[in-house]
Amino acid sequence: MKPEDRLIIALDTKDIAGAERILDETSEFCNTFKIGPGLFIKEGKDIVGLVKGRGKGCFLDLKLFDIPNTVLSTLESAAHLNVDIITLHILGGEKMLRSVVDCDLRPKILLGVTILTSFDEKEAKRVGINLPLPETVIELARLGRDCGLNGVVCSGEEASQVKELFSNSLLICVPAVRMKSSSDDQKRVVTPEQAIANGADYIVVGRPILEADSPKEVASEIIKRIEIPIFLYP
Numbered sequence: 001m002k003p004e005d006r007l008i009i010a011l012d013t014k015d016i017a018g019a020e021r022i023l024d025e026t027s028e029f030c031n032t033f034k035i036g037p038g039l040f041i042k043e044g045k046d047i048v049g050l051v052k053g054r055g056k057g058c059f060l061d062l063k064l065f066d067i068p069n070t071v072l073s074t075l076e077s078a079a080h081l082n083v084d085i086i087t088l089h090i091l092g093g094e095k096m097l098r099s100v101v102d103c104d105l106r107p108k109i110l111l112g113v114t115i116l117t118s119f120d121e122k123e124a125k126r127v128g129i130n131l132p133l134p135e136t137v138i139e140l141a142r143l144g145r146d147c148g149l150n151g152v153v154c155s156g157e158e159a160s161q162v163k164e165l166f167s168n169s170l171l172i173c174v175p176a177v178r179m180k181s182s183s184d185d186q187k188r189v190v191t192p193e194q195a196i197a198n199g200a201d202y203i204v205v206g207r208p209i210l211e212a213d214s215p216k217e218v219a220s221e222i223i224k225r226i227e228i229p230i231f232l233y234p
């Protein structure tokens with residue numbers, strides 16, 4: 001896979017004009033752009049059209065988490081958008097996962113969110129998750145694999161274990177990527193090259209690019225940093 005296929009830029013901008021600026025600056029370094037609920041609720045199919053109109057892959061990061069019937073009808077409503085990737089929470093459970101995997105109108109790639117990268121152990125305990133986070137992520141990835149998801153979203157810290165156990169059956173998508181270690185709302189962070197060395201197929205980068213003086217320079221630096229010799233890829 002080329003580095004430009006591995007980098008996914010999160011278009012977490014206020015509006016379509018902001019997204020257009022990021023696309024203009026970074027398209028040569030990135031082949032898939034992610035649209036989250038904020039921009040999607042505001043701009044709807046226009047933002048999807050903008051990304052697809054540039055010939056780019058479109059990742060609609062809705063993180064669906066509801067009863068099977070509701071998730072299914074959401075996917076059916078989204079089908080006309082023709083996006084490439086949609087996310088859903090694996091915690092939605094087996095019935096929900098199996099029903100979307102079997103849905104005719106599903107996107108090509110369904111990615112299951114394991115545990116949000118903004119969670120640390122303390123936060124996890126507050127919602128009743130008492131196992132260590134790496135074990136929880138592995139169990140959720142296993143459920144996703146058993147139900148037929150195409151891949152999972154996990155932190156770079158857990159990516160190597162997920163890769164070791166499920167490399168033949170699951171794509172690994174790692175958000176919370178930082179150019180150097182930093183602390184914001186993301187807790188389980190890694191650098192671009194760490195994420196790839198740990199087995200990520202894709203890395204998702206938002207603020208390090210969006211908030212940079214030059215998004216282009218940061219995107220270009222990320223590509224250089226993940227362009228490691230092919231034999232080093234796990």
Ligand code: C5P
Nearest residue numbers: 010036116117153175176204205206207
């Ligand atoms: O700005 P930052 O690089 O932290 O953006 C990360 C992006 O990845 C955000 O759009 C966020 O919604 C998304 N994401 C995440 N953690 C997950 C799944 C997706 O941060 N588990």
